[in-house]
Amino acid sequence: MILLSTNELTSAEELIISNASNAQKAYQEFSQEQVDHIVKIVAEKVQKHSLELAKMAVAETGMGVVEHKEMKNNIASLEIYKSIKDEKTVGIIREDFRSKIVEMAYPFGLVLAITPVTNPTSTAIFKTLISLKTQNAVIFSPHPHAVKSTIAALKICHDAAVEAGAPEGLIGWISEPTMGKTRELMRHKKVNLILATGGSGLVKAAYSSGKPAYGVGPGNVPVYIDKNANVIQAAKFIAESKAFDNSTLCSTEQAIVVHASVKRIFMNELQKHSVYVLNDFEKQKVARIISPEIGKLNAEIVGKSALAIAAMVGIHVPKETRVLVAEESGIGKKFPFSVEKLSPILGLYTAKDEDDGIEICSGLLDIGGRGHTFAIHANDNRVVKKFAKQMPVSRVIVNTYSSIGAPGGSTGLTPSLTLGCGSYGGNITGDNITAKHLINIKRIATGIKEVKIPFSKSDHHLEEFTSNRSEPLESIVNKVIQDSKASVDSELVLKLVKNVIQNYSN
Known part of the structure; x- marks a missing residue:
């Protein structure tokens, strides 16, 4: 550009x-x-x-x-x-x-x-x-x-x-x-x-x-719920994190990917925290307001409450509702629940196993959010490291709120409101900017190593001349003069040779 x-x-x-x-x-x-x-x-x-x-x-x-x-x-x-x-x-x-x-x-x-x-x-x-x-x-x-x-x-x-x-x-x-x-x-x-x-x-x-x-870069944070996760805690953290400031932080969870074996328990817990599950009819109405045009987020829903969004599309939800969630299977711009929504709306995906979870989470990051953040709830460190290795992100947030954990609010990461996305996201750094x-x-660097610079081939005569450490310079010069039949001023030659060597050394 x-x-x-x-x-x-x-x-x-x-x-x-x-x-x-x-x-x-x-x-x-x-x-x-x-x-x-x-x-x-x-x-x-x-x-x-x-x-x-x-x-x-x-x-x-x-x-x-x-x-x-x-x-x-x-x-x-x-x-x-x-x-x-x-x-x-x-x-x-x-x-x-x-x-x-x-x-x-x-x-x-x-x-x-x-x-x-x-x-x-x-x-x-x-x-x-x-x-x-x-x-x-x-x-x-x-x-x-x-x-x-x-x-x-x-x-x-x-x-x-x-x-x-x-x-x-x-x-x-x-x-x-x-x-x-x-x-x-x-x-x-x-x-x-x-x-x-x-x-x-x-x-x-x-x-x-x-x-x-x-x-x-933008965030499109997927959060994975493993089969060995503390499901009760995970549901609480995700609901509160998604509702935080109506999801205006780029580090906020955008889609849940839950292991099939704990899905029923997790969904029951999630609804205890004022999360409303949309039916198919309601889902279609909310999808249209998320992206009236394919691939373009509707600015009118950004930072609005779940109740306000529900009112916009004419659906009735409990007055205590803080987050809207809908089951999804597709990933891409044609599937509004799979993109970053910057509002308290979540997509929900079911993973049949860990590898399926990795594939879904990677796909979500690939359509928007590469380099930013991935969240996971798991009590098995092996699972955490397996997902962390595969995710194209700069930070992996474990067993806490992603929204405030990534900026350092609930983790030991550097406190920051500008989160780099590294080379995954086309940024110069993946750090929390500070x-x-x-x-x-x-x-300022002072010399501490002895380094010998070799002579070039064109200087081989000088190398031979100066490498003779056993004889004083005066003896070498006098020997050269004696071997010559010409009449030479030995003091002048010695002075010239010394000057040449001094200049070369400098």
Whole structure:
């Protein structure tokens, strides 16, 4: 994709970019202690507004659950801060005295951060903190449908940073974002790195910009229930995980693949957690609203509750319903329950054995979600490793909520709201993106090994001449002169030979 300049950025927006770039040049002279103080103050200040920002995000986008977005904001602020606070990101960050290697960090410069409509405030907070921690400036291009809540979070972060001593303008944003402006920002000469969270088209544009970029691919997480799993626990975790913030996290389970031998028990348990099983008629109605056009997700259902979706298609479900589920057998764009739905709707597949389970899960990942996440509930480590080996993903989440486990909420993974998909998903990394991904490292290396560089063939006479260690240079020169019948100034020859050898050595 060739990105042509659209000249959509206004002079005011160009000034914001310029101010951020200049602020970063000043900020990169700050000490580690100064940087850490600023990050701490920003994290603490914005966390106090978690609930307020959550309410704004839900009101503006119509997506998700206030209490869950508040939880995301808390994770994006204090939990992210705790995970990066002790990292060295300024100046000398490591010294290996044995190998005589010194590593020094230096920032990228100006980071362009693109935020999604599904998680606007939490993603903005997260990207701000990791940028500040690494002495980068950051400019945000919010999603057009989440501008107010995103900017509200950024203003809190900016004011707190300046109050703590950061240069004015270190955190900036585009108040009237468009796709044209975002693409122009990607190619802007002052932008040094892109952090892209959004749709696959946006991520592809980031990778096509010619700038270093961390983009994340879509998730279409299958969750496998093995025959030896704790079925009661698995049903509870999957229901709660799928209902979390109305399934707006890409790491949320999208389809259940259950071993046939435990299916009946599992389904009984699943329905105890406000999961409604659609009949064939209801399934067809929901399928049409998931994808009115084959292969295209209906944005109107993203982040909406199960009750709201049921009302959209005119079906009656119990008022406590949190998740809708329908049995499916096909996989592909023609089967809406098999794709990523970003809403509390699950597909259900039956696996006759482990190998069948692997085939179904792999197929689901292949149509969308390669490189992202796979979830499994099993008490046999052999089964876990067997599936993990076969799944084309960057993270395998075991016996917990996939939605918050993959970002590090219920697992030991690095806390992050940007999850790389590795080469499976066409990304540069499969890591949970954090501060370490926003620094460069220069290395000072001192010689520690004796290396003898051999003479070339053209230098074989000099090699023979200098390899005679048993005689002093003066004796060799005098011997050559005595063997010659010509009249030669021995002191001059000796001086010339010494100069030649000295120059060769240098």
